Amino acid sequence: MLIKDGIPTKEDLAAVLPSEERLAKGPVAITECFQNIACNPCVAACPQHAISMEPDINATPKVDPDKCIGCRLCVKACPGLAIFVVDMSRPEDKALVTIPFEFLPVPQKGQLVCGLNRAGEEQGWFKVTQAVSGGKKNMTWMLTLEVPKELAMEVRNIKVGGYRDGE
Template identity: 60%
Template sequence: MLIQTGIPSAEDILTVTPSEERFAKGPVAIAECFQKIPCNPCMMACAKKAIRVEPDINQTPRVDFDVCNGCGVCLTRCPGLAIFIVDKTYSDTEALIKLPFEFLPLPKEGQLACGLNRAGEEMGWFPVVKVIPGSKTNKTCTICLAVPKDLAMEVRNIRAGGYQDGR
């Protein structure tokens, strides 16, 4: 299905999803990279060595969820924008998801952003908790959204310019 639509199947997603026990420990990186291509910036960026691309550079990245602390450095280094940070410990009802974002205008903290699933379908309006700008050499920004916990593994983008004033 991925090769025809560009959208991973539920089975694909399960292969890269941490256990609920791991989610209960705090933020964790999820690499939704499913194509075997020569790429390893995420592995090179991880100071904890939680991401491996082995046995050769054409393999898909694998996150060692027991080592990953969800710092998010890998998120901004992925040229395919395929790494996300999910923190289901953010609150009793919400998860904090960190999304790579390379469009303008950027949302502002306190605004609501229109969250999209992997197919680009609207999932609702969610508070922008933080916007982390990219660096001078890497312009990828990080958008932090508070979403209901049941949508933590569904919301994967926001509609560019689709912002409203907060709650």
């Protein structure tokens, strides 16, 4: 249970996951933010005005999946590193998952990294398709990983270091 061990439950996640139809259409932000805390940088970060917080700053964010284009600006803006972008639209069996990352070394595009789930358990080795810096001031990296579609809602972190060069 989230409040006991930090791992969101299936029920927690069900409340924030976009529909399968929306997921199949293209990248979309998923806010794994389940607690009413006074925080709203994600709302200001979204150029599509797709993230709302009602009635006030203490509410949890709500993503309008029809407005969200999966641009990932909220991923780096979130102080809690709680926003991920998932793209299930590719025809093959691979999905793209973008995670925030704040460790060194940062893996490079093309390298293979060991993916972890929300409990920190290893999920396999996945290719980094993009590694984008959040900039000098923000300092959060956005890593996009290519994972099997069935793991798109599992992989949420990577093991630091030990990266392998891709084939």
